[in-house]
Amino acid sequence: MQNVFRTGFLVRATHTLLTWVITLILFLHNTDLRKYEERGELLLPAFFFLLVMLSVLLYFAVSLMDPGFVLADTVKGGQGSDEEMESMIPQSLTPRLRRCGYCLLQQPMRAKHCQTCKRCVRRFDHHCPWIENCVGERNHRWFVVYLLVQLLALLWALRIALSGISPSVSWETWFRVNGFLLVALAVIGVSSVVVALLVGSHLYLVSVSCTTWEFISRHRISYLKNCRDEENPFDRGVLCNLWDFFCICRTVMWEQVYQRSTLNPV
Template sequence: MSRGAAGGGGYLMRAVYAGLSGGVTLALFLHRTDLQKQEEHGEFLQPLIFILLVLCSVLLYFAVSLMDPGFVESDEEEKSGMNEEQRVMIPQLPSNVRLRRCGYCMLKQPMRAKHCQQCQHCVRRFDHHCPWIENCVGERNHPFFVIYLAVQLVVLLWAFHIAWSGLYFEQSWEWLKHNIFLLLSFLVIVISTIVVMLLLVSHLYLVSCNTTTWEFMSRHRISYLRHSESENPFDQGVIFNIWRFFCACRLITWEKIYFPEDSDPV
């Protein structure tokens, strides 16, 4: 479990998410929607796929919420208990680059790392602290966070279609009493779809530029961006940025990209 996911607030948010996911799914099956009609006709393929997608989104949510987002460790903590192969995977700095120390936890802070006040620790390639998952989004879990958003959006769009198929509007108290659960679920689906879609689009844009939410919002306050000659010193082209984001199997030494080999670090 990650350090940022251990608080009581984290358990509460995960319980709320699991409850909403289960409640909305149950409402879609209990009302006269396409899912219920397919079950009545013995067609179980689409209901089964829908349930599997919901389970997949829930598992991805818990994975992103509970995993280490890329907490910065001291040299002793990082190397203790590691074999030789694992030590090779630790990013190696150029010999002429010195890391700054965090003013809060006093650890050596790699470039693009930031101290999170909620998690009380520095996080590599810090993007943001997400209150919905009660964890930071950083270098280790950011790809899974984007994948989670994509799967969640597919689930929500499908749920929107299913919920709409079960809504037939009548101006009567009896109709409202029997469909209030479905109407509330439909409202949750609409709001969640808008939020998730905006998040996914914004994160895909940031990934394509190889920047983070923190860097995008606070460029004027970040020293390594404020003193850089280029607008984004980490941008290596859309295709390579996306490939590196999703396919890199090790932590990246951003100092090697920021400082050209023939230049002296400031």
């Protein structure tokens, strides 16, 4: 709970407050939700409320979760030290393991130091200012699940908001009657577009086993800059990539994956 009251508290509080204010507007205005309630049909309103609740819970889970911080030079899981692993992997095939210039820890492959968190993160994807946390090996799948749930909630909210727009005899009266709902509609619409773009980009990157950082900075990353433009040493095919990402919960030794790919080029 200590992390809640650090620098990310304001962002998280704003997200939560905005979510529930918009939800309250949708329930109180003359929308389909209000009409269902008045008729005593509570199933769909209850489902919508639970979906919003789930999105908020996932937001906090991803925001407060350890994204995969590199804690020490020792590799977990009984694999031995990084120095021992380095001696077992031919250096002609695998780029030399490097120490972080900031925290001085030896970085596993695909890790990167985050200037905001001031920590190295395993399979670093990006630092997300909206969750005030890095997205990395341990929370990336939950970040994508959160985006999917959030997109579903936003699209449903968009439909509900549109159902509550009431006609009027003049523009002035129309804006006065629908003012709060129009503000909610604008926020929902912009958020829907942003989240949809994030969902599409992350699902694409996951399907090819690439991170946002690797996609943007490919030409500067030691283990990728010498690969051909379409070559990715971590790509096992779309189905395998999706299965590994969503269903396999473990720390991956990417140096060994890279070595196998280099020894057995497709």
